[in-house]
Amino acid sequence: MGGGHIYRIIEKERLSDEIVKIEVEAPLVASKAVSGQFVMIRLREGGERIPLTISGCDPERGTITIIFQEVGKTTLDLGRLKPGDSILNLAGPLGRPPELKRFGTVVCVGGGVGIAPVLFRARVLKELGNRIISIIGARSRDMLILKEEMEEVSDRLYVTTDDGSLGQKGFVTDPLRDVLSDEQVDLVVAIGPIGMMKAVSGVAAEFGVKTAVSLNPIMLDGTGMCGSCRVIVGGEVRFACVDGPEFDGGLVDFDALLLRNRRYLEEEEISLKRARGCESHEKAGSSKAYQELR
């Protein structure tokens, strides 16, 4: 019912152990999407609706790029789809389009899977005539994605890893501090784990520079109808799906967001076990012993 479009995956690439890039056919979304917006997807009947950032789009081909990390049931299931498979529902582009213009010098900070939307933003901002200094970080070398692409678009690129296996050992805030002390920066864009966005906003604020962050609260409808995604910004309750997801990092209550994102830890654990169970089921599915066991 309400039968709609077929959102077919036409390309798929694994960027790291846990991070996957897919290109999905969604012509209407592709014709509208701008960097900073997201889609809500649902894989199948009974599936959850989850938000994923649009990390690129090609209006001519009618496709959008999504880069996601397999962290739980839905993202694991999505990671199992192959080119030719399709996603049952996909709605977007959602979220308030951020201000995209010539600011001057912009520092783009990406952490983990957050590097993907940062790359999209860096490309757009570069196109608009900004000077781009980028800082990307991950836990270790094999988790760091899109390094070459970031290098290409940035006037200068810093890389950090927690264990020092690539680039500077440490956190993205270390090079950020150096950059901000050395030059005139007009805007910082930070997308990544909540702790990282909080730290980056803090450092930038010390230098009087504004940080645009992209928040990732738990969403349900993504259309402003439920308040599951509410965040506290400047002391006020805002709905990230319609008022955001980008906000001024200096005003965001990150600690409250961290607590709210832990609402379903128990249930996520159960779902994850089922997803993993299903994985071993797939692998073991053909074995006779396994079927007898069932």
Add this chain to the structure above:
Amino acid sequence: MRKQDPARRIRNFDEVALGFDEDEAVSEAERCLQCPRPWCVRGCPVGVDIPGFIRAIRERRFEDGIRIIWEKNALPAVCGRVCPHEAQCEGLCALSRGCSRYLTEEGKARIDRFLSRSNLIHRRRRPVSIGALERFLADYAAANGIRPLRGESKKEGRVALVGSGPASLAAAGELSRMGYSVTVFEALHAPGGVLRYGIPGFRLPKEVVDREIKQLEEMGVCFRCDVVIGRTLTVEELLEDFDAVFIGSGAGTPGWMGIEGESLNGIYSANEFLTRVNLMEAHRFPETDTPISVGRRVATVGGGNVAMDAARTALRLGAEESIILYRRREEEMPARKEEIENAKEEGVRFELLVAPIRYIGDENGWVREVECIRMEPGEVDASGRARPVPVEGSEFRMEVDTVIVAIGQRPNPLIPMTTPGLELGRIGNIITDEDGRTSKEGVFAGGDIASGAATVILAMGAGIRAARAIGRYIEDRRKQRSDGKYVSKDTYTG
């Protein structure tokens, strides 16, 4: 009407009210006096010929009966279940006079005169169960494959409807009967609006909603889900492809009280709570993927249908105690009377004349207590009800682990925000005239987006009036362009 036993029904999500069988329906229909100037019809926002369909039931002409309803009401299976009948037709029924608070003194006197003159005064006990009879006919039609008649001949003209709640569904039915080609755009992955995501299955089974939508699809209405107007496509873009646009995007934005601790974990808007269950089927987790967490003691703030639905859903999800916190008295609750009764039967506890003033959480950010203040009825306010006034020093705390806030919804801002030229009212509602015309040419609106949160039948009524105005608008424009230059917009590519 027969109902599922309370002890059993709080363990399932099946429909509570079981409906009439044929004999029950006929015998209830026989109670109707067939008033020459029927009061009930005046109470019906869409003017259904109530005595007409009741007579048909009496004479066991069930198919005729449903056709009489369909002339005015496209969704009787829904309305028969969720309309506030006691405030509409049943509230005015000649036999209800004794229990109705909706009749004027003059109306009561006129009914008295009529009943005494016709020697019928002894028949007055309770109103005819008009809603239950309406539901009976709708279910009878579905069970026996009786369908509304197909529309007149095809007309040139394409209409886009935004949102798929009762306003749009009614407009879709009317427009396609008139012969226009209709496309409904819905932001969510399933159509139906509040009927889908808000009203629980134990009041309105989702199969009933599916059935109504399928019927529209068979009439040629095209439903496009996953399309968020204002984002995926704008109203202005729709106007390029369609001859007219109807906005029925509802009042979906949940209200908050703005008190301390309202963003703690365990505090839901009623919309979130109900959507997780009704749209996402969280009650079947982990068979389905969407989680919901419900504690042992659940407090629901509010006194409307939404609050009753949430409190009763909480019980079915395993809450040991489900408590309604309402700041006025029971007789002032806006919920349907039947649902208040049902909630009580199921063991929902009512804490009346009480309002929360802050929430207290634990170190992990979960709500643990709610602090409330007692209220007393003060002067009568604009709504005709006593304004609740806080009693100083009456604060008290109550342990809770889940709170559901059901204090009302505002119109959804996305379309007003993205459509230049729409005149808006005080609460962000779209301003329209009687026929649903907005300040923007070719754009019509109706239902909760125009009126603010109201009822299913009012939304449907607005949808039907707008549909007729849209028909006139398209024909007028055609006449204006009758020099042959008029080209219908049938080139939409999505």
